[in-house]
Amino acid sequence: MPPIDSGDTGWVLVCTALVLLMTPGLAFFYGGMVRAKSVLSMLMQNYVCIAIVTVVWVVLGYTLAFGSDVGGGLLGGFRFTGLAHQAEPVPGLTLTIPPLLFMAFQLMFAIITAALISGAIADRVRFGAFVLFAALWSLVVYSPLAHWAFSPEGWMAKYGVLDFAGGTVVEINCGAAALAIAIVVGRRHGWPREAMPPHSLPLTLLGAGLLWFGWFGFNAGSALKADGLAVHALVNTHLAGVGGLIAWIGMERLKTGVATTLGAASGAVAGLVAITPACGYLDPMPSLLLGLLAGGACELAVQLKYRLGYDDSLDVVGVHFVGGVIGTLFLGLFATAAVNPAVVHEGLLYGGGLGQLGRQAVGVLAATAWSFTATYLLAVAVNRVIPLRVSHEEEATGLDQALHSESAYDFGSVRSMGRIG
């Protein structure tokens, strides 16, 4: 084990906090987009992921993801169960930070990936069922995929799929899972005939800002060192967010004549999603291009649900899945060892041929197939134990009152409240 570096450790400590902040950021990004009667339930689903995924991760999830491989690069062993043996190195990694810090940093990724799914099933899922689903999903779907791609002993990492900060593990994973559970849960009553516009775009923009801020920790922190590569990842991340914002509102302006705030927030997130796998392998200009590409493509992709008839309420598929696929494949074109010596095969446009693009495509297909299938089966199983869906009446009332006995906005006018207990 190399000695612990205080600079690296300080940086990753900060990044861990930054990535944690992304989940409240996501909560508000999503919360603003739902109707006023279900905003608390959306916030709650995100916040409860912080708690429930943490417990699952420290007990078992971390060791399944980063424990020594049990064979075939499919799953980690049980050596780190309950955070045992944290004085030992993380298998396959040469870290200059304490392994326990690596565990905490990765925990924040596990939290937000589970939380991201909630956007696809907004306004209609029972709280208890969601808690059960999120706990099991993190263990059964997230941890294995994290092992495949993030652990150097995982089969995807060994095969040469590049994923710097989670294009497959986080973005494609949450997007494919979102599609699966949205199909199992079904559409909101009235969708798509009835208008369900966002109730508070300022909340959504605030949330997008927190996400952007936290994303520097997510991506640049994934260098696991405070070095030039981290700086590169940070600059690339910002450029892609900017590209996404510009492209999305540009597309809107062309199509409908107006640029919207929701479009600006969505575009930035789409660009940030796409750069996630790529930020540590690209030059800055291709990163800006990737952001532009993702912003434009995701603006088109969010219309798919109306054609195909699935109610992915807040466009987890259209933004995270599509953005994740674009970013992961883009590496096959533009990855270069000049930025990161870990790139063994240069991208197509750097003279490396089609090899890396092929590896990236395998990563996309494997992550999609695994996440969709496993999530679908899990959602069906959970639905048998605790029905996922609230009653029609509860959905009409709004989940805040029906499930949490609270209202988000009390303007104190006509409503009369008396204490009864």
Add this chain to the structure above:
Amino acid sequence: MRLVTAVLKPFKLDDVKTALEAFGVQGMTVSEVQGFGRQRGHTEVYRGAEYTVSFVPKVKLEVLVDDADAADVIDVISKSAHTGSIGDGKVWSTPVDEVVRVRTGERGAEAL
């Protein structure tokens, strides 16, 4: 006694209130309402999905007046709320059988 009701453009409310006070009206009730007449709603766009919003925000103003004042009050409101563009709203009056001032128990015109 009559109840004069007006549905008006929200930004004209202050002008109307000032004009009514100048005329001598002692009180009024205002509520925020939504509706449409010849002025139709507008369109909103969220992530490319266009929605038509059929109802336009308006204010509803209600004033209780003596029979003799009703025509003048309608006049004051319609003049002060006038912009000449579509959506200026409507004013009407209806007969009122009984009015009671809650504090004193006064009835009829005394209670206005």
